[in-house]
Amino acid sequence: MKVVLVYPRCPDTFWSFKYALKFISIKAAYPPLGLLTVAAMLPKDWEKKLVDMNVTNLRDKDLEGTDFVFISAMTIQKASVKEVISKCKKMGIRIVAGGPLFTAGYEEFEDVDYFVLNEAEITLPLFLEDLMNGCAKHIYTCKGFPDIEKTPIPLWGLINMKKYESMNLQYSRGCPFNCEFCDITTLFGHRVRTKSRGQLLAELESLYFQGWRGKIFFVDDNFIGNKRKLKREILPAIIEWMATKRHPFSFNTEASIDLCDDEELMQMMIKAGIYSVFLGIETPNEESLAECNKFPNKNRDLLACVKKIQKSGLQINGGFIVGFDSDPPSIFDNQIEFIQKSGIISAMVGLLNAPRGTRLYQRLLRENRLLKEASGDNTDFSINFIPKMSYEILINGYKRIISGIYSPKPYYKRVRRFLKESKPLQKSHFHFSYIRFYFTYLGAFLKSIWLLGIKDKARIYYWKLFFWSLFSRPQFFPLAIVYAIYGFHFRKVFKDYL
Numbered sequence: 001m002k003v004v005l006v007y008p009r010c011p012d013t014f015w016s017f018k019y020a021l022k023f024i025s026i027k028a029a030y031p032p033l034g035l036l037t038v039a040a041m042l043p044k045d046w047e048k049k050l051v052d053m054n055v056t057n058l059r060d061k062d063l064e065g066t067d068f069v070f071i072s073a074m075t076i077q078k079a080s081v082k083e084v085i086s087k088c089k090k091m092g093i094r095i096v097a098g099g100p101l102f103t104a105g106y107e108e109f110e111d112v113d114y115f116v117l118n119e120a121e122i123t124l125p126l127f128l129e130d131l132m133n134g135c136a137k138h139i140y141t142c143k144g145f146p147d148i149e150k151t152p153i154p155l156w157g158l159i160n161m162k163k164y165e166s167m168n169l170q171y172s173r174g175c176p177f178n179c180e181f182c183d184i185t186t187l188f189g190h191r192v193r194t195k196s197r198g199q200l201l202a203e204l205e206s207l208y209f210q211g212w213r214g215k216i217f218f219v220d221d222n223f224i225g226n227k228r229k230l231k232r233e234i235l236p237a238i239i240e241w242m243a244t245k246r247h248p249f250s251f252n253t254e255a256s257i258d259l260c261d262d263e264e265l266m267q268m269m270i271k272a273g274i275y276s277v278f279l280g281i282e283t284p285n286e287e288s289l290a291e292c293n294k295f296p297n298k299n300r301d302l303l304a305c306v307k308k309i310q311k312s313g314l315q316i317n318g319g320f321i322v323g324f325d326s327d328p329p330s331i332f333d334n335q336i337e338f339i340q341k342s343g344i345i346s347a348m349v350g351l352l353n354a355p356r357g358t359r360l361y362q363r364l365l366r367e368n369r370l371l372k373e374a375s376g377d378n379t380d381f382s383i384n385f386i387p388k389m390s391y392e393i394l395i396n397g398y399k400r401i402i403s404g405i406y407s408p409k410p411y412y413k414r415v416r417r418f419l420k421e422s423k424p425l426q427k428s429h430f431h432f433s434y435i436r437f438y439f440t441y442l443g444a445f446l447k448s449i450w451l452l453g454i455k456d457k458a459r460i461y462y463w464k465l466f467f468w469s470l471f472s473r474p475q476f477f478p479l480a481i482v483y484a485i486y487g488f489h490f491r492k493v494f495k496d497y498l
Contacts, residue, residue, distance in 0.1 A: 008080035036154035072099035075376030121146035192225035323352030343418030350378030408458030
């Protein structure tokens with residue numbers, strides 16, 4: 001068999017970092033980990049090729065002589081998915097589709113030949129067996145969740161690593177919480193399933209021997225879902241491995257706010273090379289947290305929690321939401337105030353949407369408030385249900401938040417606040433950031449001077465940060481420039497909407 005694995009194009013969004021990546025001449029932030037893992041599950045004698053449309057175009061010659069095209073995608077990639085399907089059908093190529101987009105709503109894609117839904121560790125072997133026996137079915141699905149200790153190492157050889165800013169790994173699936181707006185538990189369940197110590201080290205070794213040096217993103221929806229195993233087995237193993245290899249990687253991941261309750265865990269994460277975590281903070285409004293069942297965030301001083309994590313040495317990326325039924329008219333100003341005081345630089349504030357499969361989707365369906373399917377991008381100023389708050393007030397308030405945190409003056413002020421309060425980086429991080437910045441990112445530094453320090457209308461704020469960080473916090477100077485570039489990206493993403 002000859003197969004092509006296709007990862008459809010993602011639109012320009014908050015997390016794409018498209019405009020920031022241009023500074024370092026990189027095409028995409030991360031490779032398609034799901035497809036690389038699926039490729040490793042396919043028969044070894046099959047001829048495999050991967051086309052990531054975020055890195056290169058899908059050409060007709062890429063598909064010539066192909067028996068199957070495997071497509072995996074998320075909701076936000078739907079438009080590109082339909083283009084890929086149309087191209088394949090015109091060329092008479094059979095399509096195998098899986099991933100979150102198809103698992104949630106495969107009925108929308110009539111031209112797909114085979115749907116391999118849910119988690120591939122269970123459904124893909126069933127499809128392959130039937131295919132070999134000449135009796136492949138249209139749909140493969142399952143209700144259970146696989147043991148991911150049997151998941152193979154991704155086929156990194158199918159990609160050009162130089163096209164990506166970071167690699168990614170998955171240690172666990174599932175989340176112990178049950179937030180109303182989130183589809184993670186629908187896809188992966190409540191029980192946190194983890195890979196073994198040896199398995200994780202083997203994946204790190206595979207990236208190391210492929211020549212990768214730099215960032216790795218643990219894509220787990222909640223990296224600390226099983227704290228006991230993490231502290232007893234996984235983090236000690238990573239710490240030892242990183243020391244043996246002289247710290248070739250730095251890591252970032254996602255976690256829940258209760259990370260702040262465990263000082264030992266935070267210090268172990270830092271020692272392992274984890275420098276940044278994404279937290280779903282959502283809202284400072286207690287009633288809205290109760291409404292969406294954001295259990296770990298309730299009855300906390302969220303700002304104090306953020307500060308505690310930052311003081312431990314971890315940087316925080318934050319997710320925030322407006323549009324809850326319980327949101328008061330003051331929520332917009334409250335979100336701006338919280339974000340500015342927190343010093344969270346990458347603060348993604350999105351409009352509440354109801355993805356298919358979530359409890360929120362089901363509730364709004366019962367209340368006859370659903371309008372359409374969610375776009376998959378909650379920063380595109382769209383909402384797929386009738387909000388309790390006036391739609392005009394909600395949209396105008398959302399615009400006020402975006403302007404209030406990403407306009408040059410408040411944004412640069414927030415960067416300076418964060419850097420002023422930040423704990424100096426560990427020696428390994430300190431060394432890594434300087435080496436990577438001054439050699440790999442030297443071009444980005446020079447571009448930032450031209451684009452942000454000379455051409456940009458907000459150049460005065462750039463130069464104020466430039467000289468303040470250079471003389472007052474020199475160990476954070478590379479990070480200051482990186483954040484200045486991030487701010488440029490965020491302003492570009494929101495410019496047309498505003």
